[in-house]
Amino acid sequence: MILSWPTIILEISSLGIGLLLLILGLVFTSLKSKATLGYFSIIALLLMLVGSFYLPSGATQTFINNFYVQDSLALFFKQLFIVSALLVNTMALRYMKPHTNNRGDFFALTFFALTGMMMMASAAEFITLYIGLELMTFTFVLLTAYKKHDLKSGEAGLKYILLSAVSSGVLLYGFSLLYGLTGALDFSSLVALFAPTSSPLLVWAIVMVLAGLGFKIALVPFHMWTPDVYEGAPTPITAFLAVGSKAAGFVAFIRVFFQVFAVYSPIFMPLLIALTVLTLLIGNLIALAQTHLKRLLAYSSIAHAGYILLGVIAYSKLGLSAILFYLLLYMFANIGAFAAVAALVINTGQDKISDLAGLWKSSPFTSVVLLVSLLSLAGIPPTAGFIGKFYLFTELVSRGYLWLAFVAVGMSLVAIYYYLVVIRTFLSGSVAEKTSMTIPFSLKLVMLVSVVMTIGIGVFPGPFTDYLLKVAQAFLG
Amino acid sequence: MIIIFYLFSFLLLAFALGTVLSKNLVHSALLMIGSFFAVAGLYILLQAEFLAMVQILVYVGAIAVLVVFGVMLTRKGSVKDSNLPNRYKKVGALSAVIFFALLVRSIINTSFPAPSSPVVGANTIIQIAQTLLTQYAVAFEALGVLLLVAIIGAIIIGKETK
16 A cells, blocks of 8 residues: 555644644743743744645645545645644734643644644545544634633533534534445545436435535524634634634535535535525624624624635636635635734723724724725725635626626625724724733734735735636646 | 334334433433443444444443533532423424424435445454554544544643632
């Protein structure tokens, strides 16, 4: 048996660094040396990111028996996960200090979550996919409940584990039906075994897999956990959930629905269109009523799952590359917004939208970051969000879904309204006490990177879209 | 053979219903043990002896005991009404029945392929081990990490901090 190690080297290194951090946390005894663990994790992630560019990315490689593949799609998503983990860990350096007691376990856990996400990007078999998903989910439950003296954090963790257990049950039922109908669980065999005619039970299997993966990407009506968990979790973890967990859900979604169930696209497409419209409507309309910034961003993340699914509905190479592009810009915009929330929470302990009043005076830098991030999420030029929405909508129209594009544009206008309400609050507003905010350097760095990337991708989208189109072409052949 | 199958299935459903409907949490846990045994019986009928053994060892031996321990360590006072009633009982029952009916209809209308290779009796453990450590090596190792994460999590959440 030939094992192709480059396929899995990123997972192994992420796992090894996680274990090393755990051990170092026990070996180091003084608080000062323990405080270096966070920096160690950041350096390790940087090295992994640099190393990932030297991995062979051209042809599809498999580790064992087609169960684990590394193609350019998997590599792109792994790099996306590493970048998000990097930004999240940097954000957490100062933010999590009161909660970790300088232990290394917080940073070790983010590496385990990263390993789970990478497994989801590479898995080409349903059991491997499921284990990766559970590794990610378990770790996220822990990280969500990490502030254990905060009631909201504990409640969020409990809600997340109960609801994800239910969704896992549904997902596994779907997998077992697939296995019962075909006798195979790996993607390449399933593709070969699927006949164009479907049986009623197969439709059930597809619906259950859709529901199980829909939970992870916060698709309506499987979105109920999102606002509470996003609000209760520590802010860097909320950012990781909104960016990493969602992207991991999407890579599994793309693999399963673009590749495995490709024959049955006429069957699941009407359902997917209905759910997407529902997601766009509910995500954007309920966001209007939010008073807390984190809950607002949670509903906006639900709505963004809807926008990204438009690319799945388009069901084409351009659609897929638009999804990848959107996930990239969504990551930077969301991390920027959550970093601003983190700065606010560190200074005031609050995340109400009304608390933002006077932010322009107390911290101009945070205001600019929040402004750019929200404009990007709203899809206003020259930020990257505009380009992303533009690609998604034009591809949708060219595939003949004009009405759906109208719905999406209409809902984007609603979204602009609630983002503008936030922007107006922090740009105007009288400051009662003019205390300037103190923002740790690590947080400033995260904000700077996200703003530069959001505007950079918006102004020079060419190299990114060219590369992502190549990735999509390689995946869909 | 078919009679034994129906017997185990009936027992399984009865125990499962009892688990859900019982008001006493400890009774629910005991009835759940019964349903685990019934599932193990079904596995034996399918010639998956190893799975049946694991089912009894892990589910009855570990998980059910853990549930009882959990009840013992967390509840103060009477366990009589510890399994709280649910406001959504009727809605839940109705949707479960509809879901079940639809599934049964689909199962009846679906033709299943015959199992490709007959199950070999004595070698199942060897076969399972080989499958786990070759084809499923990645998933198997990741499961180990998953358990590690669970242990770390139990310590983080359970440990008293100053």
